[in-house]
Amino acid sequence: MMRDRHLLLMILTFGTVLALVPSFLFAQTMYVSREEVKLTEEKSPTSKVVETLRRGAQVRVIEKSDRHFKVQAPSGKTGWVFKFTLSDQKVSGGSGDLLSAVTGDTRIAAREASSGGSIRGLKETSERYATTKHVDQAAKEAVQRMEDRVISREELLKFQREGSVGEFSEETP
Amino acid sequence: MNGTRGRTWKRTWTITLLSLALAGGIVDPSWGILDQLLSPPADKKSSQSKGQQAQPSEPKGLIDGIGGLLGAKEKDLDLIKKGLKTVQALQPIGLEEELAIGQAVAMEAFARFGGEYRDEALTTYVNLVGRTVAEVSDRPELTFRFAILNSPEQNAFAAPGGYIFVTIGLLKTLKNEAELAGVLAHEVAHVTQRHMLKTLQRSAILANLSEFSISIMRKDPQLFSNVIDAATDMLFEKGLDKEMEFEADTVGIEYTYRAGYHPNGLRDYLTTLKSQEGMAASRFFSTHPSTVERLKRATGVAARYAEARHYPYLAERFRSRMGPA
Numbered sequence: 309m310m311r312d313r314h315l316l317l318m319i320l321t322f323g324t325v326l327a328l329v330p331s332f333l334f335a336q337t338m339y340v341s342r343e344e345v346k347l348t349e350e351k352s353p354t355s356k357v358v359e360t361l362r363r364g365a366q367v368r369v370i371e372k373s374d375r376h377f378k379v380q381a382p383s384g385k386t387g388w389v390f391k392f393t394l395s396d397q398k399v400s401g402g403s404g405d406l407l408s409a410v411t412g413d414t415r416i417a418a419r420e421a422s423s424g425g426s427i428r429g430l431k432e433t434s435e436r437y438a439t440t441k442h443v444d445q446a447a448k449e450a451v452q453r454m455e456d457r458v459i460s461r462e463e464l465l466k467f468q469r470e471g472s473v474g475e476f477s478e479e480t481p
Numbered sequence: 482m483n484g485t486r487g488r489t490w491k492r493t494w495t496i497t498l499l500s501l502a503l504a505g506g507i508v509d510p511s512w513g514i515l516d517q518l519l520s521p522p523a524d525k526k527s528s529q530s531k532g533q534q535a536q537p538s539e540p541k542g543l544i545d546g547i548g549g550l551l552g553a554k555e556k557d558l559d560l561i562k563k564g565l566k567t568v569q570a571l572q573p574i575g576l577e578e579e580l581a582i583g584q585a586v587a588m589e590a591f592a593r594f595g596g597e598y599r600d601e602a603l604t605t606y607v608n609l610v611g612r613t614v615a616e617v618s619d620r621p622e623l624t625f626r627f628a629i630l631n632s633p634e635q636n637a638f639a640a641p642g643g644y645i646f647v648t649i650g651l652l653k654t655l656k657n658e659a660e661l662a663g664v665l666a667h668e669v670a671h672v673t674q675r676h677m678l679k680t681l682q683r684s685a686i687l688a689n690l691s692e693f694s695i696s697i698m699r700k701d702p703q704l705f706s707n708v709i710d711a712a713t714d715m716l717f718e719k720g721l722d723k724e725m726e727f728e729a730d731t732v733g734i735e736y737t738y739r740a741g742y743h744p745n746g747l748r749d750y751l752t753t754l755k756s757q758e759g760m761a762a763s764r765f766f767s768t769h770p771s772t773v774e775r776l777k778r779a780t781g782v783a784a785r786y787a788e789a790r791h792y793p794y795l796a797e798r799f800r801s802r803m804g805p806a
Contacts, residue, residue, distance in 0.1 A: 363622075434584035454628050459612055
């Protein structure tokens, strides 16, 4: 008897709360999926930066538009971010790799280090494969050049701004 | 007995209320309160006698927690865990291994498709468009790299680890930057959806392995070589599963939209491709599903992005970067 009453009470509590809480509240927490994301005053990457968020930071979505979300950072500050830099799945923190920061390629993690000890380059396994399979030296060097190519953040943002793409793409009028 | 039942109800109530608090965002899951409650009650008899060494034990997981609550015996829990480990079979291929496979496949791509097309400005341009798409993909932490192959035939492909290739033959048939973004986004989608890795994992080469790691590759170079043979055969000759190609079209169109390009880019390129079917010699036709079917599906998918009608094609910038035909 006592047990049935407990069960009934529990079901009633669950049902009432679920009915009262609007569904959007369940999806309001998101995570920064890029190494670094600028929280800006307006819906534009060129507007004043309020704070820089790191990969994995948890934010609360306050307002949504076509391509930007207004969020509250863990510090309590609010601002706009390009919505595709957020994920609704929990994201682990950034690499914090000093060498990556120096080279400007913030997405190269330390674990990608090559056999040669440099941050970029061919892996030991691929090197050995190239030797045993007698892969053309030119092909090997071409892969090395792919590895070596650095596109700086500034260059990418300039390109996107000129074409109104990426973070600079416009909201629906 | 009544005391035990009371404690169980108290615990169940606490879990219920905490779950609601978690759902409402009042409590952060990282605080670990729920994990603590789900773990079985401490065994009072387990305190060890003096001089007896503590045995290292496996960390308690969710199975132990729920099992403890339901009163399951430790022996039964071990059986459940063993069963789960058997079902797990080959673990997903990790990032280190993915990059090693990608590099070896990339070498083969250059070796088989005319080598590198050496045009620094054009390669930078392809990388800028590719990275604009890749950074809004579902694997933003991966560094995608783009190269042009010096082959007149129309082709594009993706090796695991984010090594993307497009032939100069294909580039010359494109009309604008949105089409280029569409083609590159299709390839990026193959990587984010781990299409090749999933196919390799299902292949006979890795059938009897429970793990495919760098250390195994080092110990058995022949196995690594066999994996690369299978990957290149799939990529350059047989093609991926039809459904994977359709998925790459759908996901790629989403990435093109996220990147701010007109989502009709891929559809428009497929229209060009269809008009050349039977005339242009390309392995593209034999390694991909029917262009008619792809075009039909891509048109339907692109039409869903009505709000992106005003997004740019950037035909002029594309022409200026490509130079005279």
